[in-house]
Amino acid sequence: MPFFVLALHVMANEQSNKYSNKDYRKLGDRIRNNPKDVAEADLLMLQSLRLTYKEPLAIIFNSIKKTAYKVDRNSICTYRVKRIESIISKLVRFPEMQVNRVEDIAGCRCIMSSTEKVYELYNKLLKNKDKLPYEIKGTIHDYIKEPKASGYRSIHINAVLRNGDNRRIEIQLRGLEHHNWATLVEITDLLFKTKLKENGEQANRDLFEFHKLLSLPEGSITKKQKYFIADTVIKYNYIDIIGAVFARNYLDVRAQWNKMKLQRNHFFLISTGSDGIPEFRGFLYFEEAEQAYFEKFINNEDNRNIMLTYLQQANFTKISVAYSNYFLTFNNTLTRVLLYLSDAVTNSYRQNKVSAFNRYYQSFLDIIAFWMEKQSLEVYSFRKDKNVSNSLLLKTEWTNSIKSGIIALNYLMERMHQKLSFSPLHVIPYYHMKKKQKLFKDRFMASS
Helix, strand or coil: CCHHHHHHHHHHCCCCCCCCHHHHHHHHHHHHHCCCCCCHHHHHHHHHHHHCCHHHHHHHHHHHHHHHHHHCCCCEEEEEECCHHHHHHHHHHCCCCCHHHCCCCEEEEEEECCHHHHHHHHHHHHHCHHHCCEEEEEEEEECCCCCCCCCCCCEEEEEEECCCCCCCEEEEEEEHHHHHHHHHHHHHHHHHCCCHHHHHHHCCHHHHHHHHHHCCCHHHCCHHHHHHHHHHHHHCCHHHHHHHHHHHHHHHHHHHHHHHCHHHCCEEEEEECCCCCCEEEEECCHHHHHHHHHHHHHCCCCCCEEEEEECCCCCHHHHHHHCHHHHCCCCCHHHHHHHHHHHHHHHHHHCCCHHHHHHHHHHHHHHHHHHHHHHHHHHHHHHHCHHHHCCHHHHHHHHHHHHHHHHHHHHHHHHHHCCCCCCHHHHHHHHHHHHHHHHHHHHHHHHC
């Protein structure tokens, strides 16, 4: 066993609160002075600090997931300890911050099916706060009512155990729509090598504005903003790049899920590294899941992103949609991107912007063609998967997933083409549209 891993195993069984505030201040100074080459002893000290969060994190997570499930049976609750590289990055961004007082080193998150369910859970926690094993500390930040400049929406609560343990655990409450938006930002950072989550607009102005617009309610997006979204999609080849990774991962991860029969479990250990390929395991009981989490956490030499999640009545569609930044298989916010692209098509058609119409319409058709090909491959994989043929539950879930994908594609096509009817005012764009439609059909006739 390498020294680094052996040392972490030893520290996991020792008292890790032996360091003083002065020690942590010096640690922060050393890291800021040379963040790209942190000494091994300092990495071990950081890991020692992270391990002290094991008990408070487990207790608070176990409590909040029970409350969340009572409010919303479709809720998904997770916990994680911040990666070492993320702590180092935060210390560099905030020069006055002391490492042992970083409020989000450890955190729980509850993803609810709607914003209404978020506030129902939030109000329930406040109403029963005296009965909880933890107490709320500091200011509660409601970023749903007052979103961040980036468009980020969530409620942030800091909590500490009542037993005198002063380690703060951050609790995040967010709706699934808000979560899908946030995970798409993370996917963009991963695949386009940006740092929007950390550096905001300075990382990439186009992609920052693109995601900010996607955070707005659908009815509030203007024609000009839809054009900007469509132009950004084309400029960065956005959906093609993300779609290629999603297509690569989707069938492999689903086959892994089907083979392991993970739908029988309630707790899921998910991890991803820089290669973007996820690993996951399922557990029936929290105690064994929590033990496995920290074993992987201690042995995490390559600093993988590790998360423990709770999900009743699990299925692949539910967990992969909620955790698209881990599975890299799909993200529902992309459906909105396609809607806005289709609106750019219809708006440019009605305004007789022929060049813009050609560009947007061709991009839309190319994306639809890609997803249709992916859908055909999925149907083929569905028929060949022996684990599915032997399980009615898996067969039903995957069949419903395929149907919903087909319905979504048909809806997008029909919704757009209903607005592209012939008119003497739009003869030129109509002619170009019919020509592109013929090429589109010929493409699929030739491949069938």
